Amino acid sequence: MQQGKQSVLFEKTPYIRSCSSVVGKKEAEGPLGKYFDKVIEDPLFGQQNWELAESRFQQEALTIALEKGKIKEDQLRYLFAGDLQGQLVGTTFAMRDMNVPVFGLYGACSTMGEALSLASMVVSAGYADEVGAVTSSHLGSAEKNFRYPLEYGNQRPKSSTWTVTGSGAFIVSSSQGSVRIKGITTGVIKDYGIKDSMNMGAAMAPAAADVIYQNLQDFDCQPEEYDKIITGDLGTVGQEILIKLLKDNHYDISKVHMDCGIEIYDDKSQDTHAGGSGCACSAVTLAGYGMEQLMKKEWNKILFVPTGALLSTVSFNEGQTVPGIAHAVILERQA
Amino acid sequence: MQQGKQSVLFEKTPYIRSCSSVVGKKEAEGPLGKYFDKVIEDPLFGQQNWELAESRFQQEALTIALEKGKIKEDQLRYLFAGDLQGQLVGTTFAMRDMNVPVFGLYGACSTMGEALSLASMVVSAGYADEVGAVTSSHLGSAEKNFRYPLEYGNQRPKSSTWTVTGSGAFIVSSSQGSVRIKGITTGVIKDYGIKDSMNMGAAMAPAAADVIYQNLQDFDCQPEEYDKIITGDLGTVGQEILIKLLKDNHYDISKVHMDCGIEIYDDKSQDTHAGGSGCACSAVTLAGYGMEQLMKKEWNKILFVPTGALLSTVSFNEGQTVPGIAHAVILERQA
Numbered sequence: 198m199q200q201g202k203q204s205v206l207f208e209k210t211p212y213i214r215s216c217s218s219v220v221g222k223k224e225a226e227g228p229l230g231k232y233f234d235k236v237i238e239d240p241l242f243g244q245q246n247w248e249l250a251e252s253r254f255q256q257e258a259l260t261i262a263l264e265k266g267k268i269k270e271d272q273l274r275y276l277f278a279g280d281l282q283g284q285l286v287g288t289t290f291a292m293r294d295m296n297v298p299v300f301g302l303y304g305a306c307s308t309m310g311e312a313l314s315l316a317s318m319v320v321s322a323g324y325a326d327e328v329g330a331v332t333s334s335h336l337g338s339a340e341k342n343f344r345y346p347l348e349y350g351n352q353r354p355k356s357s358t359w360t361v362t363g364s365g366a367f368i369v370s371s372s373q374g375s376v377r378i379k380g381i382t383t384g385v386i387k388d389y390g391i392k393d394s395m396n397m398g399a400a401m402a403p404a405a406a407d408v409i410y411q412n413l414q415d416f417d418c419q420p421e422e423y424d425k426i427i428t429g430d431l432g433t434v435g436q437e438i439l440i441k442l443l444k445d446n447h448y449d450i451s452k453v454h455m456d457c458g459i460e461i462y463d464d465k466s467q468d469t470h471a472g473g474s475g476c477a478c479s480a481v482t483l484a485g486y487g488m489e490q491l492m493k494k495e496w497n498k499i500l501f502v503p504t505g506a507l508l509s510t511v512s513f514n515e516g517q518t519v520p521g522i523a524h525a526v527i528l529e530r531q532a
Numbered sequence: 533m534q535q536g537k538q539s540v541l542f543e544k545t546p547y548i549r550s551c552s553s554v555v556g557k558k559e560a561e562g563p564l565g566k567y568f569d570k571v572i573e574d575p576l577f578g579q580q581n582w583e584l585a586e587s588r589f590q591q592e593a594l595t596i597a598l599e600k601g602k603i604k605e606d607q608l609r610y611l612f613a614g615d616l617q618g619q620l621v622g623t624t625f626a627m628r629d630m631n632v633p634v635f636g637l638y639g640a641c642s643t644m645g646e647a648l649s650l651a652s653m654v655v656s657a658g659y660a661d662e663v664g665a666v667t668s669s670h671l672g673s674a675e676k677n678f679r680y681p682l683e684y685g686n687q688r689p690k691s692s693t694w695t696v697t698g699s700g701a702f703i704v705s706s707s708q709g710s711v712r713i714k715g716i717t718t719g720v721i722k723d724y725g726i727k728d729s730m731n732m733g734a735a736m737a738p739a740a741a742d743v744i745y746q747n748l749q750d751f752d753c754q755p756e757e758y759d760k761i762i763t764g765d766l767g768t769v770g771q772e773i774l775i776k777l778l779k780d781n782h783y784d785i786s787k788v789h790m791d792c793g794i795e796i797y798d799d800k801s802q803d804t805h806a807g808g809s810g811c812a813c814s815a816v817t818l819a820g821y822g823m824e825q826l827m828k829k830e831w832n833k834i835l836f837v838p839t840g841a842l843l844s845t846v847s848f849n850e851g852q853t854v855p856g857i858a859h860a861v862i863l864e865r866q867a
Binding site for chain 1: 533534538540580581583584609610614616617618619620621624625627628629630631632633634635636637638639640646649650653654656657658659660676677718719720721722723842843844845846847850852855857
């Protein structure tokens with residue numbers, strides 16, 4: 198139940214019934230390519246625009262997760278879903294034909310952490326037996342929404358990240374499975390005054406550091422208790438800040454830290470600069486690579502900490518800072 | 533626990549500890565003016581832009597709700613909060629100085645239904661004892677985000693609604709109070725193919741009809757069991773559609789239906805056309821007028837059904853439809 202200041206330790210365990218990762222061509226060509234369930238070569242996914250393409254990725258990811266979990270859409274009692282687009286239109290047009298109750302979430306790139314947290318709470322409490330947690334991002338819709346439409350051919354600074362095109366879906370279930378969600382730590386918004394929307398790693402690192410610190414405090418454990426502490430999309434710039442902030446607070450996570458944004462592309466050959474980003478970055482890395490490591494018993498226990506940069510073009514253009522948020526989920530391999 | 537297809541009946545009852553409504557001048561001059569906690573005459577609330585003004589409304593509403601509930605910010609275990617702005621910047625900049633874990637929600641104008649639903653689930657399950665549910669909207673930020681900046685002096689069609697400037701906040705608690713949340717019914721996305729972003733009542737009515745129908749089915753009751761069935765912001769256009777859709781399905785809610793969008797302004801003297809809208813419309817009407825009727829025992833049991841139109845300027849400009857969503861919350865006066 199309530200554990201420390203910001204955490205929950207689940208009494209009745211929720212399990213990952215199944216999960217899926219659907220990605221674009223660039224992600225498939227990266228170092229984690231072989232771990233993803235499906236690659237969509239056409240960035241438009243047969244649609245007329247980036248936004249509807251993103252919705253198709255969500256639909257495809259959820260469909261595959263349901264198939265892998267051997268359940269049907271009507272067995273899902275709730276969907277927790279969100280994306281990066283203004284007013285969640287990626288999610289809306291993905292889910293409008295599903296007859297499943299939807300809770301729309303916005304946590305920027307931390308959305309999969311938020312969705313898994315709420316899905317686990319709802320399943321553990323007995324409100325539902327099967328719940329979907331879905332998120333997506335798309336290079337085309339994100340660049341158009343946040344920065345410059347791809348068609349402008351704008352030059353990207355070295356600290357900028359590359360939005361992952363794809364979608365990850367998880368089915369959280371009351372039925373026993375190989376991987377359980379042991380607990381969660383929910384993050385607060387942290388604002389360190391970063392104003393550069395091209396340097397989101399720096400904006401998100403304090404929120405990640407804060408929620409990891411709180412997790413270690415609430416569960417009274419050391420970083421080594423986790424085989425990996427996996428942040429979302431801090432990139433190389435944010436990783437350095439994260440490790441330093443936690444060292445200042447007497448926790449050294451350098452040996453167990455991994456960042457999905459750093460792993461998903463090979464900067465040398467793929468020219469992605471500071472790494473990958475977007476809601477899908479952490480979602481597909483966990484659903485593809487991470488879950489496989491747990492299933493193969495390479496890892497027994499991990500802390501998944503996707504990170505979100507809370508900005509819009511309006512807040513950016515009005516000179517606001519970029520606050521960050523991060524949500525932590527403890528995933529554990531069943532013995 | 534799980535009740536029927538889409539509902540939850542709470543075993544351990546969550547209560548409304550306190551609530552608050554903060555509104556702008558126009559809302560204060562409307563028929564419900566005397567019920568609101570605080571009126572902010574300056575539409576900018578001392579800020580430099582509409583977006584930060586909206587954040588100030590949220591902060592003020594939460595502060596008043598905490599004061600009325602006689603608890604401090606650090607007693608809140610979670611905040612469920614959202615607004616209409618792209619990437620929830622209204623909520624981000626309202627909550628960034630609070631050291632409370634935040635779940636960001638987007639359900640368009642149904643957000644208070646979504647927030648109260650999740651807050652109740654979390655409190656009833658024992659994950660938290662005190663949880664805040666907050667939402668806001670602002671005429672200035674909404675018109676800029678969705679339609680035309682106010683400065684353009686654009687003419688509004690008769691079916692259009694007026695975005696409520698304000699914020700409503702509720703503290704959902706495990707401690708016994710006068711009004712309890714008996715259950716919830718969570719809505720699915722409904723798309724009837726409406727493409728007119730100036731006719732949101734018609735876009736949302738099917739979603740409202742669907743969730744009300746499901747609530748009556750799941751709890752096996754008739755509309756008269758509720759003293760009021762209160763929708764969010766269907767306006768006069770949407771109300772007619774809602775009543776007809778439910779009549780077609782053998783439920784007559786005409787005697788008990790009330791729409792916050794219709795009640796909050798006097799169209800004759802305030803020139804608001806089809807009524808009020810925005811996340812704050814239903815939130816302040818419930819927190820102000822609705823809760824007072826329950827406290828005075830004018831009403832014993834109501835169904836609160838805020839309604840959301842799921843669109844963005846991008847989806848609208850790309851010719852998409854406007855799907856709707858609605859979430860229902862059963863509020864009951866303790867005997």
